[in-house]
Amino acid sequence: MLAIHLTQFGEPEQSLKVVDVPEPPAPAAGQALIQVEYAPLDHHDLLLAKGVYPVRPELPSVIGNEGAGTVLAVGADVTHVRPGDTVLLPFGTFAWSEQVLAQAAKLTVVDKSISLDQAAMLSINPVTAGLLVESRDLPAGSWVLQNAANSGVGRSVIAFAKERGLRTINIVRREELVTELEELGADIVLIDAPDVAARVRAIIGDDPVLLGLDGVSGGATSLLLDVLTEGALLVIYGYMSGEPFTPDQNVLKAKNITPTEFWMYQDEYLPRHPALGAESARLVAEGGLTLPSARVYEAKDFAEALAYLRKNGKVLLDFNPHRG
Template sequence: MLAIHLTRFGEPEQSLKVVDVPEPGAPAAGQALVQVEYTPLDHHDLLLAQCIYPVRPELPSVIGNEGAGTVLAIGPDVIRVRPGDTVLLPFGTFAWSEQVLAEAAKLTVVDKSISLDQAAMLTINPVTGALLVESRDLPAGSWVVQNAANSGVGRSVIAFAKERGLRTINIVRRDELVTQLEQLGADIVLVDHPDVATRVRAITGNDPVLLRLDGVSGKATSLLLDMLTDGALLVVYGYMSGDPFTPDQNVLRAKNITTTEFWMYKDKYLPRHQALSAESAHLVAEARLKLPSAPVYKAKDFAEALAYLRRNGKVLLDFNPPPRVGVVTAQHRCAGYGDSPDGLRSRSRNST
């Protein structure tokens, strides 16, 4: 079967290879065998390949930090999932392979109404957005200010803030995004401009702004500091600008602002991941969260997908194997596809 291996830590163009590997075999007790359908290729995957992330698999290794697929078979004592379920792959189960064995108890079952391209992107950006909103215990009606608001994380912040009774002020770079984010539930959307901090203060009036989420860093951080009030928390979770996090220490002291950098895989966050993934799926199913779409590449065309990512941003890898015409195995019948023209395989292929 097809997989993508990290052969050595270094530049992804040289170190990530499309390979043919044996199928995993039958699941053991507590395991499930999952057919991977779609999995993102995103910049955080490249950071892992470059040995920048604190995750160090023994090489050569499949990598890929998230994905969605269909349960093919389950091992003894598994009761939480069953063959045919659509599931999200958990942290620690590398996804860039046609089939993977996963710890069944950590799989998140999602409603089949959710397209698999959306499901494949539910375990990192939405969970990050939820955890960022929870960075500080705020009373209902409080303001949360963020930049990079049209990103997957930014859209998730909007959805989870609304769920928790908070209001959002969202900074974007293009005029056409204003209406889009307002339709997703954003309270205020402002286009980035030198006077945006003044406009935010005019909106919030005497209300304190105690939480600011920074996905850009660099000069954008200073702009965010201008919007915060005394005793606020500034959380830096991304570096889209490519510049380091270097806030003005005098401003921090004058406003008594606390700063922190966010990493979703800290031990204190891991117990929340599965529940927040399930909540994210629920929000998507009810059209209260829609993640930005991404172009789809066949996994065998990984080099082309990587080139697109470098130029434009996230893509989805399609790991569905080519259909075997006229062959229906017992395993396929168990999984619920191959038995009818409405089977799971056809659903996954039509989801994009």
């Protein structure tokens, strides 16, 4: 069967290879055998391939941080899932293979009303968003501030915040995104500019803003610091600018703002993944969350998919050789 192996840490174009590997054995007790349907190819995967991601498997290895599949068979003592179920692949089960074995207890079953391609994108961005919104216990009606609001995480933050009775202040870089995000449930959407703080205050008055989510870092962080109020928490979860987190320390001290870096696979967060994955699936099924569509490539055409990612963004790999 087909799989994609990381052969060495380095440039993905040279280190990721389409290979033929034996099918997995029958599932042992507590395991499930899964036909992988779709698995995203994202920049997180390229960081892993380069060896700069916190996860470093022994090589050669299948990689792929996210995906969804159909249960083909289960081992003894498995009651949580059954053949035919659509499931999200858990952390630690690499997705880039036609079939994989996984611990059944870690699988999240999702409703079949959710398309397989949407299911494949539920495990990282929406779960990250849920964890970010939960970073601070805020009363209903509180404001959550974020940049990169049009990203996969940002759109999911809007949905999770709305679900918890929180309101969002969203910073974007293009005018056409304002109406689009408002239609998704964003309360305030503003264009990135030096006067963001003044425009926020013109809308919300003296309301505190105690949680900021930074997916950009670099110079973009200063706009968040301008808006955040005394005693706020600033969570840095991404570096889309390509620049490090270098905030003005004087501003942090003056406002008593606590900065913290976030990685969704820290031990403290892992127990929340299944529940947030299930909540993400429910929100998608109910229409409360729509994940951005992605270009689909058959897994055998991985080189073309990688080239597309480099120029255009996230793609989905189709690992089901029997799809019509």
